[in-house]
Amino acid sequence: MSFLRAAHAALVCQSGLCRILAALGIVLVLAGLSVSCNSSGNVSRIAPNHNAYITLPANGSVALLHIDGPTGAITMGAQTPETFGTTPRGLALLPSKKFLYAVNALDNSISVFNVASDGTLGLASTTPVGGSSPDAAVIDPSGKYLLVTNTLTNNISVFSIDAGSGALSLMGTPVYANTGPSEILITPSGRFVYVTNPGIGTVTEFSFSNGVLAQLPAPNSSVFSGLGAFGLAVDASERFLYVANPSASNPLVTTVGNVAGFNIDSGTGALTAILGSPFFPSISNNSQGPSVITVDPNGRFVYAVSAGSSASIWGFEITSSNGQLVTLTSSPFNLAAGDLFALIDPSGHYFYIGIGESTTSGIAGYTYDPSTGTPTAITGSPFSTGTAPGKMVISQ
Numbered sequence: 001m002s003f004l005r006a007a008h009a010a011l012v013c014q015s016g017l018c019r020i021l022a023a024l025g026i027v028l029v030l031a032g033l034s035v036s037c038n039s040s041g042n043v044s045r046i047a048p049n050h051n052a053y054i055t056l057p058a059n060g061s062v063a064l065l066h067i068d069g070p071t072g073a074i075t076m077g078a079q080t081p082e083t084f085g086t087t088p089r090g091l092a093l094l095p096s097k098k099f100l101y102a103v104n105a106l107d108n109s110i111s112v113f114n115v116a117s118d119g120t121l122g123l124a125s126t127t128p129v130g131g132s133s134p135d136a137a138v139i140d141p142s143g144k145y146l147l148v149t150n151t152l153t154n155n156i157s158v159f160s161i162d163a164g165s166g167a168l169s170l171m172g173t174p175v176y177a178n179t180g181p182s183e184i185l186i187t188p189s190g191r192f193v194y195v196t197n198p199g200i201g202t203v204t205e206f207s208f209s210n211g212v213l214a215q216l217p218a219p220n221s222s223v224f225s226g227l228g229a230f231g232l233a234v235d236a237s238e239r240f241l242y243v244a245n246p247s248a249s250n251p252l253v254t255t256v257g258n259v260a261g262f263n264i265d266s267g268t269g270a271l272t273a274i275l276g277s278p279f280f281p282s283i284s285n286n287s288q289g290p291s292v293i294t295v296d297p298n299g300r301f302v303y304a305v306s307a308g309s310s311a312s313i314w315g316f317e318i319t320s321s322n323g324q325l326v327t328l329t330s331s332p333f334n335l336a337a338g339d340l341f342a343l344i345d346p347s348g349h350y351f352y353i354g355i356g357e358s359t360t361s362g363i364a365g366y367t368y369d370p371s372t373g374t375p376t377a378i379t380g381s382p383f384s385t386g387t388a389p390g391k392m393v394i395s396q
Contacts, residue, residue: 047349048396051077051119054354054363055088055102055390062088062102062111063385064119065363067394072350072365074383078120080113089390090137092146097395099124099166103134103148110134110148110159112166119395127168130157136183136391141190145211149181149195150174156181156195156206158213175213178204178222185232185241192269194241196229197222203229203243203262207269220270225260226278231292231342235299239264240323241271244293244304246339250280257289259304259316261323279325281314281332290314291339297348301328301373305342305353312337313353313366315373328373335375336382337364340389346396351375356388363389 047069054063056079064077088111090103100113100121108129113121131150134157138147146159146168155174162169180199186192186208193206193213203225205216215221226245233242241262248258258278262271280289290304295318302325304314311332316325340354353364362385365378 047347050345050394050396052352052392052394053091053093053100053121054385054392055091056385056387057087057089057105057390058387060084060086060088062091062100062113062121064121065392066119067345067350072345072367072378073380074352074363074365076383076385080121080123086111090135090148091391091393092137092139093393093395094139094161094166095141095143096163099161100393101137101139101146101168103129103137105133105135108132108134110137110146110168112168114166115395124166125168127159127170130170131155131174135181138184138186138193140186140208141188145171145208147184147186147193147208147213149177149184151180151182154179154181156184156193156213158211160211171211175206176215177206178202183230183232185234187234187238187264187269188236189238192238192264194232194234194271196225196232196243198228198230201225201227201229201245201248203232203241203271205269205271216268216270220268223262223271223273226258228257228289228291229260231290231294231304233293233295233302234264235295235318235323236297237299238266240274240318242293242295242302242304242325244290245278246289246291246306248278248289250278253280253282255280255282255289257304257306259290259293259302259314259325261325263323274323276324279316279327281327292342292353294342294344294351296344296351296368296373297346298370301368303342303344303351303368303375305337305339307337307339307355307357309336310334313375315375317373330374333375335364335366335377336360341391343392343394345394350378352392352394354389354392355382361385361388363392 087106226248228247261274315328338355
Protein backbone atom coordinates (compact mmCIF):
# COMPACT_ATOMS: atom_id res chain seq x y z
CA MET A 1 0.00 0.00 0.00
CA SER A 2 1.42 3.41 -1.02
CA PHE A 3 1.96 6.18 1.51
CA LEU A 4 -0.73 8.29 -0.11
CA ARG A 5 -3.26 5.46 -0.04
CA ALA A 6 -2.35 4.60 3.56
CA ALA A 7 -2.78 8.20 4.63
CA HIS A 8 -6.10 8.40 2.82
CA ALA A 9 -7.38 5.26 4.54
CA ALA A 10 -5.90 5.57 8.01
CA LEU A 11 -5.65 9.21 9.11
CA VAL A 12 -8.54 10.48 11.18
CA CYS A 13 -8.81 14.23 11.36
CA GLN A 14 -9.52 14.95 15.02
CA SER A 15 -10.07 18.60 15.79
CA GLY A 16 -6.47 19.06 16.88
CA LEU A 17 -5.14 17.45 13.73
CA CYS A 18 -7.38 19.61 11.58
CA ARG A 19 -5.98 22.71 13.29
CA ILE A 20 -2.47 21.46 12.55
CA LEU A 21 -3.37 20.80 8.91
CA ALA A 22 -4.91 24.23 8.62
CA ALA A 23 -1.74 25.78 10.04
CA LEU A 24 0.31 23.82 7.53
CA GLY A 25 -2.00 24.65 4.60
CA ILE A 26 0.24 27.35 3.16
CA VAL A 27 3.27 25.08 3.27
CA LEU A 28 1.36 22.24 1.59
CA VAL A 29 0.01 24.50 -1.12
CA LEU A 30 3.50 25.73 -1.85
CA ALA A 31 4.61 22.11 -2.09
CA GLY A 32 1.85 21.38 -4.61
CA LEU A 33 -0.24 19.26 -2.22
CA SER A 34 -3.87 19.58 -1.21
CA VAL A 35 -5.27 18.31 2.11
CA SER A 36 -8.85 18.67 3.26
CA CYS A 37 -11.05 17.43 6.08
CA ASN A 38 -14.64 16.44 5.40
CA SER A 39 -17.61 16.99 7.69
CA SER A 40 -16.96 13.76 9.61
CA GLY A 41 -13.38 14.80 10.34
CA ASN A 42 -11.61 12.41 7.95
CA VAL A 43 -8.75 13.46 5.76
CA SER A 44 -10.44 13.22 2.34
CA ARG A 45 -7.50 13.68 -0.02
CA ILE A 46 -3.75 14.10 -0.11
CA ALA A 47 -2.74 14.44 -3.75
CA PRO A 48 -0.27 16.56 -5.70
CA ASN A 49 -1.03 18.62 -8.75
CA HIS A 50 0.94 17.10 -11.61
CA ASN A 51 1.36 16.88 -15.37
CA ALA A 52 0.62 14.25 -17.97
CA TYR A 53 1.14 13.91 -21.72
CA ILE A 54 -0.85 12.50 -24.63
CA THR A 55 -0.09 11.91 -28.27
CA LEU A 56 -2.53 13.36 -30.80
CA PRO A 57 -2.01 11.22 -33.93
CA ALA A 58 -4.22 13.23 -36.26
CA ASN A 59 -2.47 16.48 -35.29
CA GLY A 60 1.06 15.09 -35.42
CA SER A 61 1.72 16.51 -31.97
CA VAL A 62 2.09 15.80 -28.26
CA ALA A 63 0.05 17.73 -25.70
CA LEU A 64 0.82 18.67 -22.12
CA LEU A 65 -1.99 18.02 -19.63
CA HIS A 66 -2.45 19.50 -16.18
CA ILE A 67 -4.09 17.27 -13.56
CA ASP A 68 -5.67 18.94 -10.54
CA GLY A 69 -4.63 16.97 -7.46
CA PRO A 70 -7.74 17.39 -5.29
CA THR A 71 -10.25 16.65 -8.09
CA GLY A 72 -8.46 14.75 -10.85
CA ALA A 73 -9.80 17.20 -13.44
CA ILE A 74 -7.71 17.64 -16.60
CA THR A 75 -6.95 20.83 -18.50
CA MET A 76 -5.04 21.02 -21.77
CA GLY A 77 -1.66 22.72 -21.82
CA ALA A 78 0.75 23.55 -24.63
CA GLN A 79 1.07 21.33 -27.69
CA THR A 80 4.22 20.66 -29.66
CA PRO A 81 4.17 22.05 -33.22
CA GLU A 82 2.05 19.93 -35.56
CA THR A 83 4.21 17.81 -37.84
CA PHE A 84 2.43 16.39 -40.87
CA GLY A 85 3.08 12.75 -41.73
CA THR A 86 4.31 11.60 -38.31
CA THR A 87 1.17 10.15 -36.59
CA PRO A 88 2.61 9.86 -33.05
CA ARG A 89 1.06 7.01 -31.04
CA GLY A 90 3.22 5.32 -28.41
CA LEU A 91 4.58 7.43 -25.57
CA ALA A 92 7.15 6.86 -22.82
CA LEU A 93 8.47 9.17 -20.09
CA LEU A 94 11.89 8.68 -18.54
CA PRO A 95 11.73 8.04 -14.75
CA SER A 96 13.84 11.15 -14.22
CA LYS A 97 11.13 13.09 -16.12
CA LYS A 98 13.84 14.83 -18.13
CA PHE A 99 12.96 13.31 -21.51
CA LEU A 100 9.80 12.16 -23.27
CA TYR A 101 9.69 9.80 -26.26
CA ALA A 102 6.90 9.79 -28.88
CA VAL A 103 6.71 6.94 -31.40
CA ASN A 104 5.76 8.15 -34.90
CA ALA A 105 3.86 5.34 -36.62
CA LEU A 106 3.77 6.85 -40.11
CA ASP A 107 7.26 8.33 -40.10
CA ASN A 108 8.94 5.20 -38.61
CA SER A 109 10.77 7.38 -36.12
CA ILE A 110 10.94 8.40 -32.47
CA SER A 111 10.79 12.04 -31.38
CA VAL A 112 12.94 12.85 -28.33
CA PHE A 113 11.65 15.80 -26.28
CA ASN A 114 13.33 17.73 -23.48
CA VAL A 115 10.95 18.28 -20.56
CA ALA A 116 11.25 21.76 -19.03
CA SER A 117 10.69 22.50 -15.34
CA ASP A 118 7.15 23.66 -16.12
CA GLY A 119 6.43 20.48 -18.09
CA THR A 120 6.56 22.01 -21.55
CA LEU A 121 8.28 20.06 -24.31
CA GLY A 122 11.06 20.97 -26.72
CA LEU A 123 12.11 18.71 -29.58
CA ALA A 124 15.70 17.56 -29.05
CA SER A 125 16.14 15.01 -31.85
CA THR A 126 14.45 12.45 -34.07
CA THR A 127 15.72 8.87 -34.39
CA PRO A 128 14.83 6.18 -36.98
CA VAL A 129 13.08 3.30 -35.25
CA GLY A 130 14.73 0.51 -37.21
CA GLY A 131 11.41 -1.09 -38.16
CA SER A 132 8.10 -0.34 -39.83
CA SER A 133 4.87 1.02 -38.32
CA PRO A 134 6.08 1.42 -34.72
CA ASP A 135 3.24 1.31 -32.25
CA ALA A 136 3.90 1.10 -28.50
CA ALA A 137 6.85 2.05 -26.31
CA VAL A 138 8.08 1.29 -22.80
CA ILE A 139 11.12 2.29 -20.73
CA ASP A 140 12.68 -0.24 -18.38
CA PRO A 141 12.65 0.60 -14.63
CA SER A 142 16.34 1.58 -14.66
CA GLY A 143 15.65 4.27 -17.25
CA LYS A 144 18.50 3.00 -19.44
CA TYR A 145 16.55 1.37 -22.27
CA LEU A 146 13.59 2.11 -24.54
CA LEU A 147 11.70 -0.72 -26.26
CA VAL A 148 9.37 -0.16 -29.25
CA THR A 149 7.10 -2.60 -31.09
CA ASN A 150 7.18 -2.52 -34.91
CA THR A 151 3.88 -3.92 -36.16
CA LEU A 152 4.61 -4.40 -39.87
CA THR A 153 8.12 -5.82 -39.49
CA ASN A 154 7.09 -8.14 -36.63
CA ASN A 155 9.83 -7.12 -34.25
CA ILE A 156 10.93 -4.98 -31.30
CA SER A 157 13.61 -2.29 -31.40
CA VAL A 158 15.73 -1.83 -28.28
CA PHE A 159 17.53 1.48 -27.69
CA SER A 160 20.00 2.59 -25.07
CA ILE A 161 19.27 6.02 -23.58
CA ASP A 162 21.97 8.61 -22.99
CA ALA A 163 21.31 9.89 -19.47
CA GLY A 164 22.61 13.36 -20.22
CA SER A 165 21.04 14.14 -23.58
CA GLY A 166 18.25 11.60 -23.84
CA ALA A 167 19.61 10.51 -27.23
CA LEU A 168 18.80 7.01 -28.44
CA SER A 169 21.16 4.38 -29.85
CA LEU A 170 19.75 1.26 -31.51
CA MET A 171 21.17 -1.87 -29.91
CA GLY A 172 21.79 -4.44 -32.64
CA THR A 173 19.02 -5.58 -34.95
CA PRO A 174 15.38 -5.59 -33.88
CA VAL A 175 14.20 -8.79 -32.17
CA TYR A 176 11.53 -10.98 -33.76
CA ALA A 177 8.22 -10.84 -31.83
CA ASN A 178 5.75 -12.96 -33.85
CA THR A 179 3.06 -11.56 -36.13
CA GLY A 180 2.02 -7.94 -35.70
CA PRO A 181 3.33 -7.11 -32.22
CA SER A 182 1.30 -4.33 -30.66
CA GLU A 183 1.14 -3.53 -26.94
CA ILE A 184 4.27 -4.06 -24.83
CA LEU A 185 4.80 -4.38 -21.08
CA ILE A 186 7.91 -4.71 -18.94
CA THR A 187 7.50 -6.09 -15.41
CA PRO A 188 8.34 -3.97 -12.32
CA SER A 189 11.66 -5.81 -11.84
CA GLY A 190 12.63 -5.14 -15.45
CA ARG A 191 13.42 -8.83 -16.00
CA PHE A 192 10.54 -9.86 -18.26
CA VAL A 193 8.83 -8.36 -21.31
CA TYR A 194 5.48 -9.35 -22.80
CA VAL A 195 3.99 -8.35 -26.15
CA THR A 196 0.52 -8.98 -27.56
CA ASN A 197 -0.08 -10.20 -31.11
CA PRO A 198 -3.74 -9.33 -31.86
CA GLY A 199 -3.86 -11.03 -35.25
CA ILE A 200 -3.04 -14.44 -33.80
CA GLY A 201 -4.34 -13.92 -30.27
CA THR A 202 -1.07 -14.61 -28.47
CA VAL A 203 1.32 -13.13 -25.93
CA THR A 204 5.00 -13.40 -26.82
CA GLU A 205 7.35 -13.83 -23.86
CA PHE A 206 10.86 -12.43 -23.38
CA SER A 207 13.60 -12.11 -20.81
CA PHE A 208 15.42 -8.79 -20.53
CA SER A 209 18.82 -8.08 -18.98
CA ASN A 210 21.35 -5.27 -19.58
CA GLY A 211 19.57 -4.24 -22.74
CA VAL A 212 19.44 -7.76 -24.19
CA LEU A 213 15.94 -8.88 -25.19
CA ALA A 214 15.59 -12.64 -25.78
CA GLN A 215 12.47 -14.64 -26.54
CA LEU A 216 11.95 -17.42 -24.01
CA PRO A 217 12.79 -20.88 -25.36
CA ALA A 218 9.97 -23.21 -26.47
CA PRO A 219 7.51 -24.21 -25.20
CA ASN A 220 7.40 -20.89 -23.32
CA SER A 221 8.13 -18.56 -26.23
CA SER A 222 4.46 -17.59 -26.56
CA VAL A 223 1.06 -18.48 -25.14
CA PHE A 224 -2.44 -18.24 -26.60
CA SER A 225 -4.56 -15.62 -24.84
CA GLY A 226 -7.69 -15.07 -26.95
CA LEU A 227 -8.89 -13.57 -30.22
CA GLY A 228 -7.70 -10.01 -30.69
CA ALA A 229 -5.39 -10.10 -27.64
CA PHE A 230 -4.35 -6.50 -27.04
CA GLY A 231 -4.07 -4.73 -23.68
CA LEU A 232 -1.67 -5.98 -20.99
CA ALA A 233 -1.43 -5.35 -17.24
CA VAL A 234 0.68 -6.81 -14.43
CA ASP A 235 0.15 -6.64 -10.69
CA ALA A 236 2.74 -4.84 -8.55
CA SER A 237 4.01 -8.10 -7.04
CA GLU A 238 4.84 -9.38 -10.57
CA ARG A 239 2.94 -12.62 -9.94
CA PHE A 240 0.04 -12.21 -12.38
CA LEU A 241 -0.38 -10.96 -15.95
CA TYR A 242 -3.79 -10.05 -17.38
CA VAL A 243 -4.66 -9.64 -21.05
CA ALA A 244 -7.75 -8.08 -22.70
CA ASN A 245 -9.11 -10.20 -25.58
CA PRO A 246 -11.75 -8.05 -27.33
CA SER A 247 -12.95 -10.61 -29.91
CA ALA A 248 -12.90 -13.81 -27.87
CA SER A 249 -16.06 -15.89 -27.45
CA ASN A 250 -17.00 -17.33 -24.08
CA PRO A 251 -18.35 -20.74 -23.11
CA LEU A 252 -22.07 -21.07 -22.36
CA VAL A 253 -22.81 -17.32 -22.59
CA THR A 254 -23.36 -14.82 -25.40
CA THR A 255 -20.88 -12.22 -24.15
CA VAL A 256 -18.03 -11.20 -26.42
CA GLY A 257 -14.53 -10.61 -25.12
CA ASN A 258 -12.78 -11.70 -21.98
CA VAL A 259 -9.73 -11.27 -19.78
CA ALA A 260 -7.09 -13.99 -19.69
CA GLY A 261 -5.04 -14.41 -16.53
CA PHE A 262 -1.58 -15.92 -16.29
CA ASN A 263 0.81 -16.86 -13.51
CA ILE A 264 4.33 -15.47 -14.01
CA ASP A 265 7.15 -17.84 -13.14
CA SER A 266 9.43 -15.79 -10.89
CA GLY A 267 12.55 -17.49 -12.20
CA THR A 268 11.96 -17.70 -15.93
CA GLY A 269 9.06 -15.37 -16.69
CA ALA A 270 7.13 -18.21 -18.33
CA LEU A 271 3.34 -17.83 -18.36
CA THR A 272 0.81 -20.47 -17.31
CA ALA A 273 -2.96 -19.97 -17.27
CA ILE A 274 -4.58 -19.11 -13.95
CA LEU A 275 -7.21 -21.63 -12.91
CA GLY A 276 -10.60 -20.42 -14.14
CA SER A 277 -9.19 -18.17 -16.89
CA PRO A 278 -10.57 -16.52 -18.99
CA PHE A 279 -12.71 -14.20 -16.87
CA PHE A 280 -15.79 -12.23 -17.96
CA PRO A 281 -19.07 -10.92 -16.54
CA SER A 282 -22.21 -12.97 -17.13
CA ILE A 283 -24.00 -9.99 -18.67
CA SER A 284 -22.67 -7.43 -21.14
CA ASN A 285 -24.47 -5.06 -23.52
CA ASN A 286 -21.57 -4.58 -25.89
CA SER A 287 -20.87 -6.55 -29.06
CA GLN A 288 -17.15 -5.93 -28.64
CA GLY A 289 -15.15 -6.93 -25.60
CA PRO A 290 -12.53 -4.83 -23.79
CA SER A 291 -9.34 -3.83 -25.57
CA VAL A 292 -7.40 -2.08 -22.81
CA ILE A 293 -6.78 -3.07 -19.22
CA THR A 294 -5.12 -1.79 -16.06
CA VAL A 295 -4.40 -2.89 -12.47
CA ASP A 296 -4.62 -0.44 -9.58
CA PRO A 297 -1.28 0.34 -7.84
CA ASN A 298 -2.24 -1.66 -4.76
CA GLY A 299 -2.80 -4.78 -6.86
CA ARG A 300 -6.39 -5.27 -5.73
CA PHE A 301 -8.56 -4.32 -8.72
CA VAL A 302 -8.46 -4.97 -12.47
CA TYR A 303 -10.39 -2.83 -14.94
CA ALA A 304 -10.92 -3.93 -18.55
CA VAL A 305 -12.40 -1.30 -20.86
CA SER A 306 -14.13 -1.11 -24.24
CA ALA A 307 -15.61 1.75 -26.25
CA GLY A 308 -19.25 2.54 -25.61
CA SER A 309 -21.76 4.72 -23.83
CA SER A 310 -22.72 2.12 -21.21
CA ALA A 311 -21.52 -1.16 -19.65
CA SER A 312 -18.05 -0.38 -20.98
CA ILE A 313 -16.00 -0.83 -17.81
CA TRP A 314 -15.55 -4.33 -16.42
CA GLY A 315 -14.29 -4.43 -12.85
CA PHE A 316 -12.72 -7.38 -11.04
CA GLU A 317 -11.05 -8.01 -7.69
CA ILE A 318 -7.84 -10.07 -7.67
CA THR A 319 -7.79 -13.10 -5.40
CA SER A 320 -4.36 -12.58 -3.85
CA SER A 321 -3.67 -16.26 -3.27
CA ASN A 322 -4.05 -17.45 -6.86
CA GLY A 323 -4.71 -14.48 -9.17
CA GLN A 324 -8.29 -15.46 -10.00
CA LEU A 325 -10.60 -12.56 -10.86
CA VAL A 326 -13.94 -12.04 -9.12
CA THR A 327 -16.43 -9.75 -10.85
CA LEU A 328 -17.19 -6.64 -8.79
CA THR A 329 -20.75 -5.90 -7.72
CA SER A 330 -22.62 -3.99 -10.48
CA SER A 331 -19.94 -4.78 -13.08
CA PRO A 332 -20.02 -4.09 -15.98
CA PHE A 333 -20.61 -0.54 -14.79
CA ASN A 334 -23.14 1.63 -16.58
CA LEU A 335 -20.50 4.16 -17.58
CA ALA A 336 -19.11 5.55 -20.81
CA ALA A 337 -15.57 4.70 -21.81
CA GLY A 338 -13.17 4.21 -24.72
CA ASP A 339 -10.67 1.69 -26.00
CA LEU A 340 -7.50 3.74 -26.60
CA PHE A 341 -5.82 3.44 -23.21
CA ALA A 342 -6.61 2.80 -19.55
CA LEU A 343 -4.32 3.83 -16.71
CA ILE A 344 -4.46 4.71 -13.04
CA ASP A 345 -2.23 7.45 -11.63
CA PRO A 346 0.66 6.17 -9.47
CA SER A 347 -0.93 7.38 -6.23
CA GLY A 348 -4.03 5.31 -6.98
CA HIS A 349 -6.49 8.20 -6.87
CA TYR A 350 -7.68 8.53 -10.47
CA PHE A 351 -8.51 6.28 -13.40
CA TYR A 352 -8.22 7.66 -16.97
CA ILE A 353 -9.53 6.19 -20.23
CA GLY A 354 -8.87 7.33 -23.81
CA ILE A 355 -11.97 7.98 -25.95
CA GLY A 356 -11.78 8.17 -29.74
CA GLU A 357 -15.38 8.84 -30.79
CA SER A 358 -15.67 11.89 -33.04
CA THR A 359 -18.20 13.67 -30.82
CA THR A 360 -16.47 13.04 -27.49
CA SER A 361 -12.78 12.57 -28.30
CA GLY A 362 -10.78 12.97 -25.14
CA ILE A 363 -10.20 11.43 -21.73
CA ALA A 364 -12.80 9.99 -19.36
CA GLY A 365 -11.80 10.42 -15.73
CA TYR A 366 -12.98 8.42 -12.72
CA THR A 367 -12.27 7.93 -9.07
CA TYR A 368 -12.82 4.49 -7.60
CA ASP A 369 -13.86 3.32 -4.16
CA PRO A 370 -10.83 1.76 -2.41
CA SER A 371 -13.08 -0.77 -0.67
CA THR A 372 -15.50 -1.83 -3.41
CA GLY A 373 -13.66 -0.76 -6.56
CA THR A 374 -16.76 1.04 -7.89
CA PRO A 375 -15.79 3.88 -10.27
CA THR A 376 -17.42 7.33 -10.15
CA ALA A 377 -17.06 9.95 -12.85
CA ILE A 378 -14.91 12.98 -12.06
CA THR A 379 -16.78 16.29 -12.35
CA GLY A 380 -16.35 17.63 -15.88
CA SER A 381 -15.50 14.24 -17.42
CA PRO A 382 -14.95 13.50 -20.25
CA PHE A 383 -12.22 16.07 -20.85
CA SER A 384 -11.94 17.09 -24.49
CA THR A 385 -8.65 16.82 -26.37
CA GLY A 386 -10.10 18.11 -29.64
CA THR A 387 -9.12 15.00 -31.55
CA ALA A 388 -8.70 11.37 -30.59
CA PRO A 389 -5.70 10.78 -28.32
CA GLY A 390 -3.19 7.99 -28.88
CA LYS A 391 -1.47 7.13 -25.59
CA MET A 392 -1.10 8.89 -22.24
CA VAL A 393 1.61 8.95 -19.59
CA ILE A 394 1.46 10.58 -16.15
CA SER A 395 4.32 12.48 -14.53
CA GLN A 396 4.22 12.20 -10.74
